Amino acid sequence: MTSCNRTLIPGAEYILPLRWVDDSALADLVRYLEALCEWIAVTVVDGSPDALFERHTDCFPSAVNHVRPTPGAAGNGKVAAVMTAVRLSTAERLVIADDDVRYTPEGLNAVIAGLDRADIVRPQNYFTTWPWHARWDTSRTLINRAFAGDFPGTLAVSRAALQATGGYAPVLFENLELIRTVTAAGGREEQATALFVARNPPTARHFLRQRVRQAYDDFAQPGRLVIELILLPLLTWILCLPGWRRILALLCAAATAAALAESGRRRQHGQEVFPASTSMFAPLWAVERAICIWMAVALRCRGGVPYAGTRLKTAGHSLNYLRLQHEGKIRSARPAR
Structure with a gap:
């Protein structure tokens, strides 16, 4: 376990939900965490089997807050992991990212600065290398960009917004559900289409x-x-x-x-x-x-x-459905100016 000389972005935290069944990418993730925890407070919510969880504890930098997810509602376990970190956090500005996302300090600062203008910020992912399947999958990303916006593996969100809504449903398309929940409750979304954040491509399999x-x-x-x-x-x-x-x-x-x-x-x-x-x-x-x-x-x-x-079964709820559940909650929770 290594330590970090930390100069942290104030009032911000990085949340990484993790659930691995093998550690083939562990060395790369550890290198990333070693750099990341010099820039921002990091919480890894790890739902991996016990043997892997213990190995991660030994390998992750000591500055990483490495925790188990608290039991949540049935469904997408990533949502339960995120909400575990939200409940533990004291930071107001949160960056949620999949394990293959690779921020730079400049990207982190930019996405967090977006929370000065909005309650949720959606950057744009791109792959770090270009095997055939990364090019194939990127064509989907490009078509999304042509019509509206893509859905990346990372978002920045205000903790107050998530507290106001009580979280979001553990559906299959969890990032879309998070965006819709925040906007249905009166929050502002910023689509940062030109804020490019790298991610590692998956294996072809x-x-x-x-x-x-x-x-x-x-x-x-x-x-x-x-x-x-x-x-x-x-x-x-x-x-x-x-x-x-x-x-x-x-x-x-x-x-x-x-x-x-x-x-x-x-x-x-x-x-x-x-x-x-x-x-x-x-x-x-x-x-x-x-x-x-x-x-x-x-x-x-x-x-x-x-x-x-x-x-x-549920990929995600409609905006109208979520408005019935959450409309006005974020506006009501904001302090009067």
Whole structure:
């Protein structure tokens, strides 16, 4: 266990929910934590099996607050881990990040400064290296950027906002649920589309395992869900066209997907971090989603996505539903000026 010479960002804390079944990435995470705890207070809420938890205790820097998650409601364990840290924290400004996210001091300061203007800040992730599956997955990110905003593996949020709402539901698409809960309660969101925060790409095997689960997230976004459900019938119709018409229609569809991705890549200086080749993977991603969204429908009919020995049926709640639960809570909790 190593120690850190700490010059911390005041009033801020970094929350890292962790639940590993193997430690293949431990050395890299330890190196990151050693740097991170020089910049900001760090809490790792670790739901890993006992043997791994003890090993993490031995390897993590001594400055890291390494704790077990408190038992929470059934569902996404990441939410229970985050809320464990929120309840333990005395910092007002919180950065929540997955274990593959890699902030720099400048990125941390920028995302935390955003909380001076908003209750929740959504930066933009990009991959640190570019194997084929990172380029493929980035095409999805670029299409998200073209239409609105992407959903990264990290957010900054005001602790007071989470206290006012009592937390957020442990659904599958937990980051979207957190954003919607805060905004439904009257909080302000800042989409920091040009604030780029690195993350390590997953293994190709992990990427492939996540295809249907990512598609299932779109049950929380009905408009997008409908469009994606149309893709497979549209592709089938195109493939049934005769000869040159089929080729022309396929080329037009592929060009449309690539052009949408490229518009997202060029938005807010995205070309500085996203290689041009990532836009070319958009047609492949569209075919993937056309198939996987129907596989997600089949999972929905069977009770939801398998998750930690159970099934999660709810991808996320609508903004209207959350307004009924939380409307005005954050505004009411703010001190009068």
